[in-house]
Amino acid sequence: MNKNILSTNNQHINPFEKISGSAALSNPKIILLFFVGVLFVGLVLAKLKMVGVGIFLALVVGTVYFNLLFKNPILGFYTAIGLNFIVLGLARYIKGLPLGFAIDGIMIITYLALIFSRFKERVDWSPANKTITILAGLWLLYCIIQIANPEARMIEPWIAGRGVGFYFFFFLILTFMLIDTNKKLDTFLYVWGVFSILATLKGFVQMVFGVDYAEKAWLDNGGAETHILFGKLRVFSFFSDAGQFGGNQGYAGVVFLIYSMAKKGLPKIFFITVGLLGLYGMMISGTRGSIAVPFAGFMTFFVLRKNIKIISMGFILVALIFVFFKYTTIANGNAQIRRMRTGFDPNNPSLMVRKANQAKLKVYLASRPFGGGIGHAGDKAQRFLPHAYLSNVATDSWYVMIWAELGIIGLVFHLAILFFTIGMASFKVMFRIRDPITKIKMSALISGMAGIMLASYGNAILGGMPTALLFYASMAIMSTPETFENEISEEIAISE
Known part of the structure; x- marks a missing residue:
């Protein structure tokens, strides 16, 4: 009998936990x-x-x-989240290194750690066996098939755009496997929150004291065309651009302010601080489209509450903010508010240009249902194919980029996955989940997702760093709210 016990224990050996x-x-x-x-x-x-x-x-x-x-493989998950924030900013200071593959590397190592942590034992992948994982797998397959797209000219753009399919599928699985308790979920938010605070502080330094040598070099090499308007800097922090900075900080503002309702004491203060600084970062970015994040996010939260009084008050609040931006000139002396106000002008020249570009793409893509190939559209494609048609038509919107690169078939499939996920999660929160704390936590993630989905119509926010991994992780977590509710129920049962 003792031999059997020893044999069983040996099946759970982690080779990295030997006697030392x-x-x-x-x-x-x-x-x-x-x-x-x-x-x-x-x-x-x-x-x-x-x-x-x-x-x-x-x-x-x-x-x-x-x-x-x-x-502890979950360390790799948290590392990926942190690295996800700074890797593109680091590229301005560190030249010659393939920093773009850093996320790939840490994900691969985390998968290896996950396997080794269950040495001599088959890894139980069942937590990731979800409908959304199957959909992500099919999406990845569609992206891989895009290599054979007859419109694609080179493999290099596909490699550069690999995150569209690979990051979604593989980070989704990591989240299902590693974030399975409320403590781990909170830690994920704490890591996100710390980097969000740093991002806003960096943005504030840029706005008040100006850019440093590496950021100036980036502006001089083309960044100034979109980031210095009328002599004013569009703050970008250590992100790829101001649009990503503004959208992501608006994302943090929605998620953390709502999540704070599930906290008490110092944690509550931390979450409120992150949320307010996030909204401040969104404002100083001067990105018009980012204001869609709190608009859609908080409206989604009001609806999820299923309370007519709250919904009514929410609608009134959003309406007042809308009136402030569209029908008044209050605070027009502030450059950031003045620029965000132009986002409410239907005749804005920038909006007209975007509509004209979309009209061109509509004609070009009418006979190309599979698109022009991953990585082949927009400004980013110019370093590979400077004279190609799609390289010289700005995509701006995330959905327009998906449409241009993966065709109408890819766009419909992509939207179907997004709406299925947010619809399923919302249904569970509104009608299945009973624990009020779990409701608030999941509502925060759902509301943030709704905000990013709307804002991505105007800017390519969703698939960029650091929003992408945060978004994919949130999709996994919100699709299984029962995991976190059941844990609370078990703890209550044990205490009784």
């Missing part, structure tokens, strides 16, 4: 390897000096990090 420390020093080979290692490090430091010190510290930190990661 003083017990290992009883082995003479370990002692010998230790001294050889010390001698090797000493020689490297003597030879390379400061560079050697940097390499040594990087190796030490890397070793500790990966050891922790393979013991």
Whole structure:
């Protein structure tokens, strides 16, 4: 019987949790390897000096990090979220490194850690066996088939645009596998919140003190065309552009202010702070389309509450904000408010240009139901195909980009997945979930998703960093609210 128990326990061994420390020093080979290692490090430091010190510290930190990661794979998930915020900004300072593949790398390593953490044991993938995962898998398959799109000219643009399919599918699964308790869900929000605060603070520094040398170089190399208007900087923080910064901070404003209703004490203060700073960051970005995020987000929340009084008050509040921007000139002295106000003008020249571009695409895509190929449309495609037709027609909107690259078939499929997810999650929150705390948490994520979906009509927010991974993770979490409600129910039952 004891042998059977030992055999069973061995099936759950994590090779990264073996006996270590003083017990290992009883082995003479370990002692010998230790001294050889010390001698090797000493020689490297003597030879390379400061560079050697940097390499040594990087190796030490890397070793500790990966050891922790393979013991706790969820660390990789949180790392991806953090890296997701800063990787494009880092590219302005660090040249020559393929930083665009950093997210791919951390995701691959996290999957390996997930497998190794269940060493000699089959990984139970059932938590990810959901309808939305199947839809994401079909979407990924459609994206892979796009390699054979007869309109596609090169493979390089497809590689650059791989996140449209790959990130959605693989990060969705990671979320299902790793975020399965309220504590982990809260930690996900805390990581998001910290980077959101840093983003707004960085944006504030840009607005008040100006840009640094790397950001100025980026502006001088073409960024100024869209980010310095009438002598005023459109704040972009450490994001790819002001549109992504504004949309993502509006996203944080909606999610964190609603989520704060499920918290007490210091956590509540933290969530309110993140939410308010998020909305402030949205305002200073000067991005007109980002205001759609709180409009749609908070209206969705009011509806999810199923309370006529709350819905009525919500509609009145949104109407007042709408009137403020469209029919008044109050605070027009503020450049950011003045620019956002132009988003309510149906005759705005920028809007007219967008409509003209969409009219061109409608004619071009009429005979191309599968689109022009992933990565082949808009300004980003010019570095691969500067003279191609789609490369010289601005897409602006996320949905227009999907339409141009994956065709009307891809656009319909993409929208179907989004509306299925938000519809299913909303139904569960409104009619299935009984726990009020879980209702608020899921409502926060659903409302944020609704805001990003609407704002992505005017800007390519949804698929950009850092919004994409936050959005995909939220889709996974909100589609299984019962997981978090059941945990609370079990804790109550145990306490009783």
